[in-house]
Amino acid sequence: xxxxxxxxxxxxxxxxxxxxxxxxxxxxxxxxxxxxxxxxxxxxxxxxxxxxxxxxxxxxxxxxxxxxxxxxxxxxxxxxxxxxxxxxxxxxxxxxxxxxxxxxxxxxxxxxxxxxxxxxxxxxxxxxxxxxxxxxxxxxxxxxxxxxxxxxxxxxxxxxxxxxxxxxxxxxxxxxxxxxxxxxxxxxxxxxxxxxxxxxxxxxxxxxxxxxxxxxxxxxxxxxxxxxxxxxxxxxxxxxxxxxxxxxxxxxxxxxxxxxxxxxxxxxxxxxxxxxxxxxxxxxxxxxxxxxxxxxxxxxxxxxxxxxxxxxxxxxxxxxxxxxxxxxxxxxxxxxxxxxxxxxxxxxxxxxxxxxxxxxxxxxxxxxxxxxxxxxxxxxxxxxxxxxxxxxxxxxxxxxxxxxxxxxxxxxxxxxxxxxxxxxxxxxxxxxxxxxxxxxxxxxxxxxxxxxxxxxxxxxxxxxxxxxxxxxxxxxxxxxxxxxxxxxxxxxxxxxxxxxxxxxxxxxxxxxx
Numbered sequence: 001x002x003x004x005x006x007x008x009x010x011x012x013x014x015x016x017x018x019x020x021x022x023x024x025x026x027x028x029x030x031x032x033x034x035x036x037x038x039x040x041x042x043x044x045x046x047x048x049x050x051x052x053x054x055x056x057x058x059x060x061x062x063x064x065x066x067x068x069x070x071x072x073x074x075x076x077x078x079x080x081x082x083x084x085x086x087x088x089x090x091x092x093x094x095x096x097x098x099x100x101x102x103x104x105x106x107x108x109x110x111x112x113x114x115x116x117x118x119x120x121x122x123x124x125x126x127x128x129x130x131x132x133x134x135x136x137x138x139x140x141x142x143x144x145x146x147x148x149x150x151x152x153x154x155x156x157x158x159x160x161x162x163x164x165x166x167x168x169x170x171x172x173x174x175x176x177x178x179x180x181x182x183x184x185x186x187x188x189x190x191x192x193x194x195x196x197x198x199x200x201x202x203x204x205x206x207x208x209x210x211x212x213x214x215x216x217x218x219x220x221x222x223x224x225x226x227x228x229x230x231x232x233x234x235x236x237x238x239x240x241x242x243x244x245x246x247x248x249x250x251x252x253x254x255x256x257x258x259x260x261x262x263x264x265x266x267x268x269x270x271x272x273x274x275x276x277x278x279x280x281x282x283x284x285x286x287x288x289x290x291x292x293x294x295x296x297x298x299x300x301x302x303x304x305x306x307x308x309x310x311x312x313x314x315x316x317x318x319x320x321x322x323x324x325x326x327x328x329x330x331x332x333x334x335x336x337x338x339x340x341x342x343x344x345x346x347x348x349x350x351x352x353x354x355x356x357x358x359x360x361x362x363x364x365x366x367x368x369x370x371x372x373x374x375x376x377x378x379x380x381x382x383x384x385x386x387x388x389x390x391x392x393x394x395x396x397x398x399x400x401x402x403x404x405x406x407x408x409x410x411x412x413x414x415x416x417x418x419x420x421x422x423x424x425x426x427x428x429x430x431x432x433x434x435x436x437x438x439x440x441x442x443x444x445x446x447x448x449x450x451x452x453x454x455x456x457x458x459x460x461x462x463x464x465x466x467x468x469x470x471x472x473x474x475x476x477x478x479x480x481x482x483x484x485x486x487x488x489x490x491x492x493x494x495x496x497x498x499x500x501x502x503x504x505x506x507x508x509x510x511x512x513x
């Protein structure tokens with residue numbers, strides 16, 4: 001007992017309980033287990049609103065196409081498409097229209113991995129992938145699939161995404177994550193597509209197959225998900241696929257960009273239909289079984305639903321949110337778990353899945369418009385009516401505002417379109433032209449244009465960015481791609497150039513020579 005006294009009374013009491021010394025009177029009473037409370041009638045009411053909810057949100061935002069599936073008690077109780085696959089062309093969205101589902105790929109991927117691994121504990125085994133390492137060799141040597149799938153490896157937020165934007169392939173990106181700075185291992189959460197990708201690719205490699213084949217053999221074929229793929233080429237050649245759309249300044253929508261996510265296929269590269277995703281929802285809500293057939297081991301699938309790290313210490317309800325293995329995990333006041341994930345391509349897709357496993361109820365919403373909140377708002381409104389019989393919030397403006405904040409987060413505080421009064425002139429072009437190199441971003445070249453001015457070229461298949469003079473040795477250019485942030489600065493100093501938006505983790509300096 002001397003040791004207990006030295007530890008202090010609170011710690012001692014805890015130790016006494018765990019060693020069985022405390023009496024029953026001092027043991028806390030566990031709360032009652034949550035029970036299902038949503039009735040069939042409540043689900044029916046929520047489903048009956050969906051047509052109007054979707055059409056109203058499409059009308060107010062202009063999003064071109066939406067497809068929705070709802071599963072309850074192992075039945076697909078709603079399956080419908082709205083709008084068009086591509087603005088300006090014939091072709092309506094239906095339940096078999098193929099959408100890019102963006103980061104909704106993550107819970108699909110964790111389902112595949114749950115089927116590929118032998119036991120839940122295998123998620124905690126060290127993963128190895130040739131060419132992949134982190135900056136700290138000790139962390140590299142202890143990384144597990146769970147660490148990478150739950151975004152707790154220590155990699156910075158969205159590490160590697162800018163390399164993808166510049167055109168680098170998966171191999172290059174995974175190899176160069178070793179240069180990224182790290183935050184504390186297993187103690188910090190930062191969402192990383194390429195850390196997630198590394199885990200899935202490592203497990204596929206251990207099985208001696210490609211990621212697409214592992215996904216096909218483990219999940220897509222057994223579950224009858226016949227129009228689902230992890231490869232962009234399959235999406236692109238599908239005759240019934242939904243083009244991605246972005247909003248124009250005048251409020252109309254256009255299919256201006258093509259988003260090829262093959263480099264991060266496990267994290268964001270899945271394409272699917274509402275009908276296929278309904279099959280996946282049924283499997284999720286029936287503990288890995290489908291039509292009486294075991295597809296995914298129940299205990300392995302259950303492991304993906306467990307919280308692995310705190311993602312948000314305090315949400316709007318005053319509770320913590322968590323991230324599991326490819327899932328956002330939260331709990332309501334009665335202890336029911338809610339699983340969800342959104343997908344967003346700024347180049348033209350927004351998706352959402354939300355489930356209450358205890359209620360055997362889930363919804364998937366797929367859209368072919370850049371993220372302005374429609375997919376999330378449809379899901380939130382549906383669950384409001386299923387649980388409460390009414391909307392608890394006007395979800396569309398709330399989600400639209402949230403996405404707008406996320407979009408603006410990486411923008412420069414400097415307005416490069418407005419040079420300062422008394423701006424200093426630039427030096428002669430020859431002071432800036434030449435080849436520059438970065439260990440992380442590779443080669444950058446600055447060339448003089450025949451008609452005057454400078455152009456910066458970045459990436460393996462050089463992307464050309466005309467430079468606009470701002471002040472002295474500072475220029476700017478308009479960023480492009482999935483992670484575009486408007487105008488960004490280029491600073492020339494002492495034989496080097498630094499690109500502002502590439503420098504968040506101090507990797508954006510290129511040295512001349």
